[in-house]
Amino acid sequence: xxxxxxxxxxxxxxxxxxxxxxxxxxxxxxxxxxxxxxxxxxxxxxxxxxxxxxxxxxxxxxxxxxxxxxxxxxxxxxxxxxxxxxxxxxxxxxxxxxxxxxxxxxxxxxxxxxxxxxxxxxxxxxxxxxxxxxxxxxxxxxxxxxxxxxxxxxxxxxxxxxxxxxxxxxxxxxxxxxxxxxxxxxxxxxxxxxxxxxxxxxxxxxxxxxxxxxxxxxxxxxxxxxxxxxxxxxxxxxxxxxxxxxxxxxxxxxxxxxxxxxxxxxxxxxxxxxxxxxxxxxxxxxxxxxxxxxxxxxxxxxxxxxxxxxxxxxxxxxxxxxxxxxxxxxxxxxxxxxxxxxxxxxxxxxxxxxxxxxxxxxxxxxxxxxxxxxxxxxxxxxxxxxxxxxxxxxxxxxxxxxxxxxxxxxxxxxxxxxxxxxxxxxxxxxxxxxxxxxxxxxxxxxxxxxxxxxxxxxxxxxxxxxxxxxxxxxxxxxxxxxxxxxxxxxxxxxxxxxxxxxxxxxxxxxxxxxxxxxxxxxxxxxxxxxxxxxxxxxxxxxxxxxxxxxxxxxxxxxxxxxxxxxxxxxxxxxxxxxxxxxxxxxxxxxxxxxxxxxxxxxxxxxxxxxxxxxxxxxxxxxxxxxxxxxxxxxxxxxxxxxxxxxxxx
Numbered sequence: 245x246x247x248x249x250x251x252x253x254x255x256x257x258x259x260x261x262x263x264x265x266x267x268x269x270x271x272x273x274x275x276x277x278x279x280x281x282x283x284x285x286x287x288x289x290x291x292x293x294x295x296x297x298x299x300x301x302x303x304x305x306x307x308x309x310x311x312x313x314x315x316x317x318x319x320x321x322x323x324x325x326x327x328x329x330x331x332x333x334x335x336x337x338x339x340x341x342x343x344x345x346x347x348x349x350x351x352x353x354x355x356x357x358x359x360x361x362x363x364x365x366x367x368x369x370x371x372x373x374x375x376x377x378x379x380x381x382x383x384x385x386x387x388x389x390x391x392x393x394x395x396x397x398x399x400x401x402x403x404x405x406x407x408x409x410x411x412x413x414x415x416x417x418x419x420x421x422x423x424x425x426x427x428x429x430x431x432x433x434x435x436x437x438x439x440x441x442x443x444x445x446x447x448x449x450x451x452x453x454x455x456x457x458x459x460x461x462x463x464x465x466x467x468x469x470x471x472x473x474x475x476x477x478x479x480x481x482x483x484x485x486x487x488x489x490x491x492x493x494x495x496x497x498x499x500x501x502x503x504x505x506x507x508x509x510x511x512x513x514x515x516x517x518x519x520x521x522x523x524x525x526x527x528x529x530x531x532x533x534x535x536x537x538x539x540x541x542x543x544x545x546x547x548x549x550x551x552x553x554x555x556x557x558x559x560x561x562x563x564x565x566x567x568x569x570x571x572x573x574x575x576x577x578x579x580x581x582x583x584x585x586x587x588x589x590x591x592x593x594x595x596x597x598x599x600x601x602x603x604x605x606x607x608x609x610x611x612x613x614x615x616x617x618x619x620x621x622x623x624x625x626x627x628x629x630x631x632x633x634x635x636x637x638x639x640x641x642x643x644x645x646x647x648x649x650x651x652x653x654x655x656x657x658x659x660x661x662x663x664x665x666x667x668x669x670x671x672x673x674x675x676x677x678x679x680x681x682x683x684x685x686x687x688x689x690x691x692x693x694x695x696x697x698x699x700x701x702x703x704x705x706x707x708x709x710x711x712x713x714x715x716x717x718x719x720x721x722x723x724x725x726x727x728x729x730x731x732x733x734x735x736x737x738x739x740x741x742x743x744x745x746x747x748x749x750x751x752x753x754x755x756x757x758x759x760x761x762x763x764x765x766x767x768x769x770x771x772x773x774x775x776x777x778x779x780x781x782x783x784x785x786x787x788x789x790x791x792x793x794x795x796x797x798x799x800x801x802x803x804x805x806x807x808x809x810x811x812x813x814x815x816x817x818x819x820x821x822x823x824x825x826x827x828x829x830x831x832x833x834x835x836x837x838x839x840x841x842x843x844x845x846x847x848x849x850x851x852x853x854x855x856x857x858x859x860x861x862x863x864x865x866x867x868x869x870x871x872x873x874x875x876x877x878x879x880x881x882x883x884x885x886x887x888x889x890x891x892x893x
Contacts, residue, residue, distance in 0.1 A: 272307035276571040279312040284330035311353030347386040360397020366406035381418035390424035426450040433521040463542030475543030481509030522563035538576035554598035617789040654785035688787040696780035700773040706764040713747035
C-alpha cells in the first residue's frame, strides 16, 4: 500500500512538472486603470514607467496583464481605426516589457458589467484586432493578444463562433503571437466545457475566479444591489463571525448567497470549483490561465483575505494553471489599504507572501518639506500625480497638438459647465511650506479665445479629521491675464499671492478660518468656478512650480481653426467650426451676412441635423451617437457646396 501511494504521488508530481514546463508564463499581476480610459487622450501615460515593470518583475512575476479599453482607443464606427496616440503609448509599454523581459498580455478590456456584450461585437473585434496584429506582428514573442475580457449577456455558442472568427482574422496578419481565448458569462469556468477546442494550436484558454462572491466582493459598489454595507464576511465560513444581513441586500440574490455561505464559504468548495477548470485543461490537453482572481480590500479582514489568496494561489499552481492577480494598485491590489501605494514603503507584505511573491525591503515613508519645485504638466501629467477630470459635458484633451508652446502637446479645455475642474492629486501629499517662504511661483503658458471666462487655479490641503476640512487657497485668472486673443501668454503667480477661499466639504460650504496648511497639500486644481465656458476655449502648457524665470514664448502664432475649402473651390474666406471633437454644441463662424443651409450627415450619408443658420451661430445638438460626421454648408437657395468639414462626436 505504501508503495502504491508513493508511486501515485510520483506520477502526480511528474504530470504537474511537465504541465508547468508547457506554461509560457506562470504568475503576475493586472496593471489596471492605466489604459482603461475613455480614449487615448485621457490616458495618463506617466502613471507607470519602465521602473514599475522592473519592480513588478522583482516580485518574481514573469507576466503583466494590461487591461485596455481597446474599442475606445479608436475613432469609432464604422472603421474603428486605432488612434496613433494610443499606439505611441502602447508601443512604449511593449518596449519596456521587452527590455525588462517580462511577458505582456494586451487584454481587450472594453467592458461594462452592466451592459450585455453586443451580438454584433464580432465586427468591432475583427477590425481592432486586425490592426493590432498587423502593428505588433514583428514584436517580441512574449506579447499576447487577449480577445475580449468577460463577454456576458451573449449566447455562449454565438460568442464561441465570434471568437473563432476573430482568431482567423488575426492569423491573416500574425501567425506567431499566442492568442488568449475565454468563455462567455464573464469568463466563467463553468462554461469552459462549452467552448470548442479551436483548430489553432497557439492558444491559451482563460477563466476568472472570484468565489465565494460575497466574500471576494463585500464592499463593492458596482454590484446590483450594492454590497457597500456588507462587510466582515469571514473566510472560511465561521458561524460565530458572520455579520448580520444589511437591509440593502435583503430579498436579493446576494442574500441567497449569504444563506448558502456555510457551504460555499468552505475551502473544499473553492477547490471543487477550481477543479472544474483543471478538468477542462487535462481533458483537452490545453494551456489554462486564470486571468483574474482577488478579494476587494474595502470590507474584508486582512487575515481572511491573505488566507484566501494563499489557498487559491497554491491550488492553481498545484493544477498547473498560470495566473495574474487582480490587481496591482486598486481595490484588489497588493498595497496596504489607504496607503500611497509606494513600492518601497506600502506593499502588503503578508499578501505578497500569500501570493508566493518575493518581498522587497520596506521602509517607513517620512514626508519632508519640498526643497525644489516640480512640473505638474509638460507634455504629460507628471509622475506621482493622479489626474482626474470632474465634468458636466466639458472636454479636456491632455495631448492637444494645436500649436503647443513647448514640445509636442498642450492641454486643451473647452465646453466646461460651472464648477468643472481638472485635478492634479499629489501621491503622496506635498509639503510646500518652504517653497512659499522661498518665493516660488506657479508658472505656465495660457492661450484662450475671445469668449473665454475667468477661471480659478487653487491648492487644496489635506482633511485630517472630522473637525477639519479640505481648505482652499486660490488665485483667479482674469480674462486680461489670459489675453483672450488666441496667442500664448506667460503667467507667473507667486504662492504668496494665493488667498484662502474656504472649503466645500460633504455638501456644505465653510467660510475661510485661516486654517489652510501649506505643509499638507493634497491637490492642485483648475476650476471653472465663476461660470460655464460657453464657447470659450483654454490651452495650458508647461505648468510648473518653480523659482526660476527662464521660460519663453516659443510659439508666437495665433491659433485659428480654419476650414480648408474643398478641392477646386474658389471660396477663400475662412469658416470656423469648433470644438472638434464635440459632444452637444457646435459653433460656426461664417463670413458674410446671408443665411446658410447646414446639414450634418453621418458617414453612411444619413442626415442627422438640418437647419438654416446665420453667421456666427451656435448649434445646440443633443444625443447624436458618437462617430464621425460631415458638416455641409451651402449659401441659401444655392446648389454650390462651399465647405465640407469632418467632425467627431
